[in-house]
Amino acid sequence: MVTDLPRVMVAGTHSGVGKTLLSAGLMAALGNRGRRVRPFKVGPDFIDPGYHALASRRPGRNLDAFMHGADLIAPLLRHGSAGGDLAVVEGVMGLFDGRGASDEASSAHIARLTRTPVILVVDAASASRSVAAQIHGFHTFHPEVGLAGVIFNRVGSDRHEALLREAAAQVAVPVVGAVRRHDRLRVDSRHLGLIPTAEAHHSAADAVDAAAEIMAREVDLPAVEAIAAEAGELGTARWEPGSRVTPVNRPVRIAVATGAAFSFHYTEHTELLEAAGSEVVRFDPLADESLPSGLHGLYIGGGFPEVYADHLSANDSLGSDIRALAATGAPIVAECGGMLYLCESLDERPMLGLLPARAHFTSRMSLGYRTATLATSGVFGARGLRVRGHEFHRTATHPQASDSPAWTIDDADRREGYSTANIHASYVHPSWIGTPELADGLLHSASRIAKLGV
Known part of the structure; x- marks a missing residue:
C-alpha cells in the first residue's frame, strides 16, 4: 500500500x-x-x-x-x-x-x-x-x-x-x-x-x-x-505548537539574533513563541547597529561568535541597546555562543559585560547529550524543572558557573552557566519541543515586562 x-x-x-x-x-x-x-x-x-x-x-x-x-x-x-x-x-x-x-x-x-x-x-x-x-x-x-x-x-x-x-x-x-x-x-x-x-x-x-x-x-x-x-503508515498525530504553550494575554515582542555569528536555532522554538501569540523579530549583531524597537525579550542562540569577536566587539551601538534592554528587566536567554556574547570578554575582545565571566577558545571539544535541572528560579520559571538538551562547543568560560547557575547537569553533577533575575545563559541547548515549559517561562517573563509598559 x-x-x-x-x-x-x-x-x-x-x-x-x-x-x-x-x-x-x-x-x-x-x-x-x-x-x-x-x-x-x-x-x-x-x-x-x-x-x-x-x-x-x-x-x-x-x-x-x-x-x-x-x-x-x-x-x-x-x-x-x-x-x-x-x-x-x-x-x-x-x-x-x-x-x-x-x-x-x-x-x-x-x-x-x-x-x-x-x-x-x-x-x-x-x-x-x-x-x-x-x-x-x-x-x-x-x-x-x-x-x-x-x-x-x-x-x-x-x-x-x-x-x-x-x-x-x-x-x-x-x-x-x-x-x-x-x-x-x-x-x-x-x-x-x-x-x-x-x-x-x-x-x-x-x-x-x-x-x-x-x-x-x-x-x-x-x-x-x-x-x-513504500514507507509504513506514520499515523495521523501531528505536533501542534499552539497546543504546547499558554497564549500570552497581551502583545509581546521578542527579538531573535541571527546571521553568521548566531545561526544555531531550531525552527520549532520560534513556532512555539509565535503560536502563543508573541511577535518574533530578527536582528543580525554583525550588521545591525540597533535593536528592533518595542522589545520585551531577547533570545540569542548559538553559533560562532569566536570567529567574529572583533566585529561583535566593535558594534558599540548595538551593545548599548542590549545593555539598556537588560537594565529594564526584560528577559534574555543566551545559549552557548549567545552566552559568550554576554560575557565580559571573548578571547580578550570586550563583549557586552552582562555576565561576570571571560570566555576563550580551546582545543577541547565538548559534545554530547545533557540531562539538566533548572538550578535557579528566573527567566524560565521556578527552579527544579528538568530538561534534556545537548552541548556542542570548543570554548570555555571562567568561571564555569556563577553562584546562581543556570543548570545543574544531572549526569555530571556539576553547575553550568549563569542566572540573574532576567538573564539565563549557559552552554546547554535545551529542547523546547520536549519541554515547552521553557517557552512558557520566557513568554511569561516577557509578558510581565509588557504589562509594566517598559
Whole structure:
C-alpha cells in the first residue's frame, strides 16, 4: 500500500561518508522533478539543516528521540511535512550509532519510530567485493530497520562501479546509485564541522547545486521515489505548537539574533513563541547597529561568535541597546555562543559585560547529550524543572558557573552557566519541543515586562 507521506532516510555506515551533500543533492534533485520536498535531520545538528534548507527552500528540522521524546518523533515528522509530498531525512553518524552504547536517538531508532525506509550510503573509495559483507551486515543487524537501497559514494571508474554492483548483487538490497568522486562535492569545514550556510552561502549554494546535478545523473531518482512511496503508515498525530504553550494575554515582542555569528536555532522554538501569540523579530549583531524597537525579550542562540569577536566587539551601538534592554528587566536567554556574547570578554575582545565571566577558545571539544535541572528560579520559571538538551562547543568560560547557575547537569553533577533575575545563559541547548515549559517561562517573563509598559 502506498503511504500518504512518501519518505526516505539517507543513512551512512559511519560519519564522513558524504551523507550531508548527498542528502541535500537528493532533496534538490527531487525538487527539480516537481516534488515538494520537506527536509529533516536526525539528531541535534544545527549545521546540516542549513544545507537542507538551501536544497529544499524550506526550513531544516531535527528529529531527536532523546531530546524531544520518542512519542513526538512521528508527530514532528508529520508537522514538518505539511504542504509537502515527499520527506527526506538525513541520518546521523552510522546507522546504528546512538546515545552511548545503545541505539537510542540513532538513525535506526528514528527509522523504526517513523517506519521510514533507509537508503544506506557506502563509501566505496577503497573497496570492491567487501561491500557485499558490509551491506549484508547492515541489512541483517536489526530486522525492524528497513534497508531498502544502497548508494555507493566516491566510486572511481566504470570498472569500479561494475565490481561494486556485481558484489552487491549477492545481497538482496538494490543499488540505487553510484556516485563518482567529484571535487565539486566538497564544502569547507571548521572546528565544529561544515561551515554553516549563513557564513558561506554562495559556496554552499554552489555545492548543493552541483550535488543536485550529480544526483540526477548518477542516482536512480524514480527508484528512490518508489522506495519512499513504500514507507509504513506514520499515523495521523501531528505536533501542534499552539497546543504546547499558554497564549500570552497581551502583545509581546521578542527579538531573535541571527546571521553568521548566531545561526544555531531550531525552527520549532520560534513556532512555539509565535503560536502563543508573541511577535518574533530578527536582528543580525554583525550588521545591525540597533535593536528592533518595542522589545520585551531577547533570545540569542548559538553559533560562532569566536570567529567574529572583533566585529561583535566593535558594534558599540548595538551593545548599548542590549545593555539598556537588560537594565529594564526584560528577559534574555543566551545559549552557548549567545552566552559568550554576554560575557565580559571573548578571547580578550570586550563583549557586552552582562555576565561576570571571560570566555576563550580551546582545543577541547565538548559534545554530547545533557540531562539538566533548572538550578535557579528566573527567566524560565521556578527552579527544579528538568530538561534534556545537548552541548556542542570548543570554548570555555571562567568561571564555569556563577553562584546562581543556570543548570545543574544531572549526569555530571556539576553547575553550568549563569542566572540573574532576567538573564539565563549557559552552554546547554535545551529542547523546547520536549519541554515547552521553557517557552512558557520566557513568554511569561516577557509578558510581565509588557504589562509594566517598559
